Amino acid sequence: MKWILLILLTTSVHAAWQAGAAKADITPTESVPLAGYGGKTRMSQRVEHAIWLKALALKDASGATSVLVTADLVGLSDKMIAVIDKNALEKHGVARERLILNSSHNHSCPVTEDVLWLYYEFTPEEAAAKDRYTAMVYAKYDEVIGKAIASLAPSELAFEQGLAGVAVNRRRSRGPESRAFGGQVDQDVPVITVKAGNDLKAIVFGYSCHTTALGGLSINGDYAGFAQLNLEKLFPGSVAMFVQNCGGDANPLPRIRGKNTDTEATSLASKYGDILAEAVRQVIVGTLKPLNGPIRVAIGETELELQPGIPLDELKQRVPNLTGMPKREFEHFIRQYETFGSTPDRVKYPVQVWRFGPDFTFIALTGETVVDYSLKFKAAYGWNNTWVCGYNNDLLSYVPSLRVLKEGGYEGVTGMFEYGHRAPYTETVEERITTKVEELMKATVK
Ligand SMILES: [Zn+2]
Secondary structure, rough: OOOHHHHHHHHHHHHHEEEEEEEEEEEOOOEEEEEEOOOOOOOOOOEOOOOOOEEEEEEEEEOOEEEEEEOOOOOHHHHHHHHHHHHHHHHHOOHHEEEEEEEOOOOEEEOOOOOHHHHHOOHHHHHHHHHHHHHHHHHHHHHHHHHHHHEEEOOOEEEEEEOOEEEEEEOOOOOOOHHHOOOOOOOOOEEEEEEEEEEEEEEEEEEOOOOOOOOEEOOOOOOHHHHHHHHHHOOOEEEEEEOOOOOOOOEEEEOOOOOOOHHHHHHHHHHHHHHHHHHHHHHHHHHOOOEOEEEEEEEEEEEEEEEOOOOOHHHHHHHOOOOOOHHHHHHHHHHHHHHOOOOOOOOEEEEEEEEEEOOEEEEEEEEOOOOOHHHHHHHHHOOOOOOEEEEEOEEOOEOOOOOHHHOOOOOHOOOHHHOOOOOOOOOOHHHHHHHHHHHHHHHHOO
């Protein structure tokens, strides 16, 4: 009788999770327009190291499969999300609420589809290279999700977090007037390990910091790319996946910029990658808390209201005096007036929550979320059992907290036009997001 009980217990522990991890190389095979920085089109000149899509599929005891995909990309657009979602559902049976699509916000990757489209003005040849690359990326999303699901096998999951000091609140780094801004950062390095016995299959780790250590003409994954490379060398056979958390207002600092500084900047990005990888390694060799299933998921959408935009007659009056990106922005607003009669007064804002058993919650927000959201939700739901990430779904815009909005500056106010939005958000922005998160947290309690 004792033997039977033991066997049953052992079987139930091992059957609790099935996990599969996979990666797909998305390094461009030709010179392509580089993403992330506006202004003059930058065509890639070399590959520093490969860039990747990586997927972790988790099948819990309930039989449902959830998939997290991370990407060494600057972000995705609604158009891209629709294509990837459709394939995930139709080809792999993964429902939208069980698919989280995070991007590292890599600024040394190719442009895809219509992401940050107002930044660029391409020649037909540059646009064609971008389109060829985008088609490859769609195929690779499909491939990596399929491969992760195909490799599902009994596994154990565990969680713990470390700390790394690379992130600095970048709002303080923009001249004397910005020194009044706060220095808030989240330097937590959350880590989930996926093991089959002693075999480390996947390492999922996160950090709240822009991947902007580099700004040259090479393809690479910035500091997050170096960290992933480093971890996959340290733990052969593992897939190391970087999740961008709430790094909207953080940069890796110091940075090296200027002509002929590519080598020095690369060396610095590599060092930041070493630091982050070491923080993750220390977590992995320490004691982690087992993560239990099932994963209870919820997805919801709120709307973020925009302040009034510039009137049509003023846009028309000012546009002849503009060039480059400001001109494209104004022309975009004029087109909106002409098409819809006005500029849209709100944007859709999806939120996802994955709650793991009773012990741990993964909150996935949309867009360039500032650090206050990470700090706020961890304070509300637990510093050591809550993982908050932005940079999921549509790259959308910067997503300021009420504090950042009121302070002004790039992340709260002046960065909105370049995302095609008519004005900053209203002062309801933080409240809207918080209410949606609270609702989904309640919906995922058993
Ligand atoms: Zn950004």
